[in-house]
Amino acid sequence: MGILRNSVIGIPVLVVALFLVRVVLFKTGLIYTVKQWRMKIVDWFHVYQFYRVPEFNDNLQENQLYRRVHAYLNSLSSIENSDYTNLFAGRKSNEIILRLDRNQVIGDEFLGARVCWINGEDEDGSRSFVLKIRKADKRRILGSYLNHIHTVSEELEQRNKEPKLFMNVAGNEEKIGRWRSIPFTHPCTFDNIAMEADLKDKVKSDLESFLKGKQFYNRLGRVWKRSYLLYGPSGTGKSSFVAAMASFLNYDVYDIDLSKVEDDSDLKMILLQTTCRSVIVIEDLDRFLSVKSTALSVSGVLNFTDGILSSCAADERIMVFTMTSKEQIDPAVLRPGRVDVHIHFPLCDFTAFKALASSYLGLKEHKLFPQVEGIFRDGASLSPAEIGELMIANRNSPSRALKSVINALQTDGDRRGTPASTRRLFHERASSEDYEGDTSGPLCGGGSSPAVKEFKKLYGLLRLKSNRKSQSFNLTRELRNGS
Numbered sequence: 001m002g003i004l005r006n007s008v009i010g011i012p013v014l015v016v017a018l019f020l021v022r023v024v025l026f027k028t029g030l031i032y033t034v035k036q037w038r039m040k041i042v043d044w045f046h047v048y049q050f051y052r053v054p055e056f057n058d059n060l061q062e063n064q065l066y067r068r069v070h071a072y073l074n075s076l077s078s079i080e081n082s083d084y085t086n087l088f089a090g091r092k093s094n095e096i097i098l099r100l101d102r103n104q105v106i107g108d109e110f111l112g113a114r115v116c117w118i119n120g121e122d123e124d125g126s127r128s129f130v131l132k133i134r135k136a137d138k139r140r141i142l143g144s145y146l147n148h149i150h151t152v153s154e155e156l157e158q159r160n161k162e163p164k165l166f167m168n169v170a171g172n173e174e175k176i177g178r179w180r181s182i183p184f185t186h187p188c189t190f191d192n193i194a195m196e197a198d199l200k201d202k203v204k205s206d207l208e209s210f211l212k213g214k215q216f217y218n219r220l221g222r223v224w225k226r227s228y229l230l231y232g233p234s235g236t237g238k239s240s241f242v243a244a245m246a247s248f249l250n251y252d253v254y255d256i257d258l259s260k261v262e263d264d265s266d267l268k269m270i271l272l273q274t275t276c277r278s279v280i281v282i283e284d285l286d287r288f289l290s291v292k293s294t295a296l297s298v299s300g301v302l303n304f305t306d307g308i309l310s311s312c313a314a315d316e317r318i319m320v321f322t323m324t325s326k327e328q329i330d331p332a333v334l335r336p337g338r339v340d341v342h343i344h345f346p347l348c349d350f351t352a353f354k355a356l357a358s359s360y361l362g363l364k365e366h367k368l369f370p371q372v373e374g375i376f377r378d379g380a381s382l383s384p385a386e387i388g389e390l391m392i393a394n395r396n397s398p399s400r401a402l403k404s405v406i407n408a409l410q411t412d413g414d415r416r417g418t419p420a421s422t423r424r425l426f427h428e429r430a431s432s433e434d435y436e437g438d439t440s441g442p443l444c445g446g447g448s449s450p451a452v453k454e455f456k457k458l459y460g461l462l463r464l465k466s467n468r469k470s471q472s473f474n475l476t477r478e479l480r481n482g483s
């Protein structure tokens with residue numbers, strides 16, 4: 001009887017007590033501590049094996065496995081259970097992305113086995129992931145687990161790739177590698193670049209066939225890369241075109257600042273730290289070639305594009321060089337195979353002007369168009385950048401925009417677009433001051449028209465001296481397949 005009474009009272013008391021313990025455990029986070037202890041006790045009864053995945057290999061090239069593990073781990077839902085995670089804004093509004101912080105641990109399960117990863121960072125800044133796996137599970141799952149990581153990360157990469165713009169830092173600023181990156185969000189695409197439609201299509205199909213060409217390049221024993229030279233006066237869209245290429249391919253961009261490169265071997269090191277599926281850009285190569293005060297040689301720059309070195313680095317990449325004019329460049333430097341495709345970026349002609357008017361002002365036709373066409377026919381021209389800026393400044397009034405373009409063409413654009421031969425004749429008759437002196441030109445000098453003054457005041461645009469020398473009205477646009 002007493003036992004019965006005791007149990008009638010005791011069981012509910014016990015249930016309530018257990019309930020309260022549970023509430024306390026969950027509310028205070030003690031449950032987490034208990035779980036940790038339990039895991040530590042279990043750990044004592046197992047032998048573990050550790051695998052380190054460093055960010056860079058011994059040659060300072062990026063370890064592709066590190067990148068894959070990074071993508072994979074950051075996609076795991078268990079990242080939320082990690083003690084410390086970083087929060088970043090995603091690409092979509094309201095999207096928050098979680099990223100494992102350094103020296104944090106994240107657990108994972110595969111084929112019934114539990115593993116964990118440590119996101120390690122040493123004091124010298126070198127990073128690695130360390131996989132902790134039970135010896136008993138290692139033989140059973142390790143191979144297929146790494147394959148699984150590979151597959152998942154590839155899928156994630158395809159789905160979420162956010163192209164990045166990498167910039168090299170000087171050797172003495174180096175802490176972790178020579179590249180620093182930011183998201184690459186340049187809005188320029190092939191659609192908004194004013195250039196011959198035919199040429200644009202040729203470049204696009206060249207890039208597309210490059211993308212599909214892995215087996216072709218392998219069969220020929222060639223490195224899977226393609227190089228382009230973009231040349232033309234300042235403000236004709238070369239840099240914008242590089243951005244359009246990168247967004248067409250969805251590749252990262254590595255913008256090499258040669259002034260931060262010490263010598264040839266430094267350049268090799270930097271290039272070896274680039275990854276595959278990237279556009280490597282060297283801007284204003286002609287300017288660099290004209291400055292001899294650097295320990296970096298032309299062959300140092302170009303050897304990478306055709307030398308054995310490129311086969312050591314990651315493949316599937318595009319090299320792009322830009323320059324104002326290739327007239328002064330030794331043809332051997334730009335020979336086929338080294339630079340596969342040459343694209344000329346000329347000053348504006350009437351067709352390009354119409355494309356700009358359409359995208360900047362929404363104009364397909366206008367009563368001032370015939371006058372503009374006439375001015376272009378007489379040989380005047382400006383760069384698309386100059387015309388674009390005038391259009392932007394007057395975008396609320398298309399007529400005013402066209403008038404200011406006409407004004408600038410008449411005052412500024414005189415003979416800028418005349419054929420080279422005509423210009424040479426003119427040059428022989430004119431004094432060298434007239435020709436060379438940019439400071440006497442209406443855009444950059446004292447005798448400016450009101451339109452040009454307005455233009456200068458607004459944008460402070462300076463035209464490079466060399467621009468005038470390199471313009472040719474006969475737009476010899478060539479898309480040369482040199483390989």
Ligand SMILES: Nc1ncnc2c1ncn2[C@@H]1O[C@H](COP(=O)(O)OP(=O)(O)OP(=O)(O)O)[C@@H](O)[C@H]1O
Nearest residue numbers: 192193194233234235236237238239240384385388
């Ligand atoms: N062909 C073009 N179509 C549309 N916009 C253009 C074109 N060319 C230039 N622009 C505009 O002019 C600006 C300057 O262009 P960009 O920097 O690409 O010229 P660039 O040839 O690289 O000049 P630089 O040689 O001085 O570096 C950009 O804002 C771009 O939008």
Ligand SMILES: [Mg+2]
Nearest residue numbers: 238239240283
């Ligand atoms: Mg540029």
